Amino acid sequence: MHRSLADDLSRLPELLQSARDLAARELAGLSERPVVHLDKAPDREALPTGGAGAQGALARFTERWAPGFSGSAGPRYLGFVTGGATPASVAGDWLTSAYDQNGSGEVGSWATALERETVSWLRELFGLGEAHSGAFVTGATASNTVGLAIAREWLGERLGVSVSRDGAAALGPVDVLSGSPHSSIGKALSVLGIGRDRLRSVPVLSGNREAVDVAALDSALSALDGRPAIVVANAGTVNTVDFDDLRAIAALRERHDFWLHVDAAFGGFAALSPSYADLVDGLDAADSVCVDLHKWLNVPYDAAVQFTRRRDLQVAVFHNASPYLGLPAGEPDFVHLTPENSRRLRALPAWFSLMAYGRDGHREIVERNVALAQELGERVVATDGLRLLAPVRLNVVCFTLADDPTQERVDALARAVAATGEAFVTPTVYDGTPGLRAAFSNWRTSAADVDRISGAVARAL
Numbered sequence: 001m002h003r004s005l006a007d008d009l010s011r012l013p014e015l016l017q018s019a020r021d022l023a024a025r026e027l028a029g030l031s032e033r034p035v036v037h038l039d040k041a042p043d044r045e046a047l048p049t050g051g052a053g054a055q056g057a058l059a060r061f062t063e064r065w066a067p068g069f070s071g072s073a074g075p076r077y078l079g080f081v082t083g084g085a086t087p088a089s090v091a092g093d094w095l096t097s098a099y100d101q102n103g104s105g106e107v108g109s110w111a112t113a114l115e116r117e118t119v120s121w122l123r124e125l126f127g128l129g130e131a132h133s134g135a136f137v138t139g140a141t142a143s144n145t146v147g148l149a150i151a152r153e154w155l156g157e158r159l160g161v162s163v164s165r166d167g168a169a170a171l172g173p174v175d176v177l178s179g180s181p182h183s184s185i186g187k188a189l190s191v192l193g194i195g196r197d198r199l200r201s202v203p204v205l206s207g208n209r210e211a212v213d214v215a216a217l218d219s220a221l222s223a224l225d226g227r228p229a230i231v232v233a234n235a236g237t238v239n240t241v242d243f244d245d246l247r248a249i250a251a252l253r254e255r256h257d258f259w260l261h262v263d264a265a266f267g268g269f270a271a272l273s274p275s276y277a278d279l280v281d282g283l284d285a286a287d288s289v290c291v292d293l294h295k296w297l298n299v300p301y302d303a304a305v306q307f308t309r310r311r312d313l314q315v316a317v318f319h320n321a322s323p324y325l326g327l328p329a330g331e332p333d334f335v336h337l338t339p340e341n342s343r344r345l346r347a348l349p350a351w352f353s354l355m356a357y358g359r360d361g362h363r364e365i366v367e368r369n370v371a372l373a374q375e376l377g378e379r380v381v382a383t384d385g386l387r388l389l390a391p392v393r394l395n396v397v398c399f400t401l402a403d404d405p406t407q408e409r410v411d412a413l414a415r416a417v418a419a420t421g422e423a424f425v426t427p428t429v430y431d432g433t434p435g436l437r438a439a440f441s442n443w444r445t446s447a448a449d450v451d452r453i454s455g456a457v458a459r460a461l
């Protein structure tokens with residue numbers, strides 16, 4: 001054994017204690033450290049030959065890299081939709097590495113049974129029935145890709161071809177219809193050989209909405225003359241958190257042949273609160289569902305879950321047949337369900353958080369975040385020089401400059417907010433107008449943070 005490796009093995013408890021001390025210090029200071037770092041990263045160093053040992057690596061990391069890491073896990077990072085990591089999920093994440101299980105299948109470990117338990121808890125949390133099965137993946141992009149891969153196989157079933165054997169070309173051109181799809185849907189269609197340009201946008205409702213016009217969707221489906229299609233419904237759009245009417249869309253299946261995939265990456269969390277659960281009414285009717293977990297569940301990167309009613313088709317797409325693994329029979333191992341073969345036990349941080357805080361604890365995070373977004377929305381309305389681009393429907397405030405909101409001026413405002421170190425928001429374009437998004441999805445964010453966020457925006461104006 002290499003000398004440094006042998007040394008580390010003999011002093012493992014001390015090493016873990018040092019890493020723990022650093023993590024505890026960083027997390028204790030998280031609310032006060034600059035939210036983002038805009039300075040240039042250090043130059044690269046040469047590959048070490050002898051190695052510094054783990055304590056040496058920890059010292060080098062602390063000195064060279066840690067100072068430039070962002071406070072994105074903290075309470076005032078409102079860019080994209082960014083969750084933090086609950087205390088229990090951090091502990092679960094550490095233990096995921098310590099146990100280092102391969103979650104691909106039941107090979108002499110209970111790890112995958114724990115993943116199944118966690119998926120069943122999540123299914124219940126999001127109001128899905130027993131007909132949905134699921135698996136952990138790395139993020140909502142991966143979850144959307146898996147859902148659409150199953151949709152692609154379903155199209156094959158309808159047309160009498162096997163996509164998993166004959167390839168996507170066997171389908172001919174595919175129609176994918178959606179109102180306000182997330183950018184990851186185009187990426188998924190590219191990966192799946194369906195093609196980005198096969199995503200056709202359907203008109204949305206009038207009156208400052210991003211939800212699909214179900215009557216327009218009905219007409220678009222009629223125009224396909226019975227050809228089966230894929231509909232991507234959106235439960236929580238990134239700009240204004242609008243929700244498609246899932247129940248009405250699902251009802252269209254009485255007259256049209258389509259696979260219903262729902263991207264509920266963060267909007268799915270509306271199901272946790274009786275005040276907002278009606279926004280995702282009908283989610284259970286979907287054929288496949290995407291929910292991100294490193295956003296509003298507040299587990300560390302990277303984690304999301306995918307659900308589907310057609311596990312048979314999922315296995316047709318993803319099964320990994322080999323002499324030593326065999327073909328799946330009965331309850332399929334995870335190796336046969338997602339793009340990965342070997343995989344991290346990504347479920348463990350989520351299991352810890354759900355065990356630690358339960359449905360009520362996670363509901364409280366959602367409801368607090370929504371209340372704080374509404375509060376910031378009211379302050380935007382009350383601030384000269386700013387205006388809302390859309391009502392605050394859930395946890396995102398979409399706003400812009402009251403006068404002359406050019407891309408240049410809005411980008412400059414975003415940079416000026418970031419330069420305060422107090423808050424971080426991301427630019428967007430909503431309905432043709434450049435604006436900013438402040439997305440609340442961190443478990444730490446408090447009313448005092450909203451004071452600091454609105455203060456930072458006012459100073460940056």
Ligand SMILES: *Cc1c(COP(=O)(O)O)cnc(C)c1O
Pocket residue numbers: 081138139140141142144182184236237238263264265266292304
């Ligand atoms: C964030 C998001 C995605 C992509 O999620 P990743 O975790 O970044 O892959 C997809 N859809 C929606 C609606 C999202 O908000």
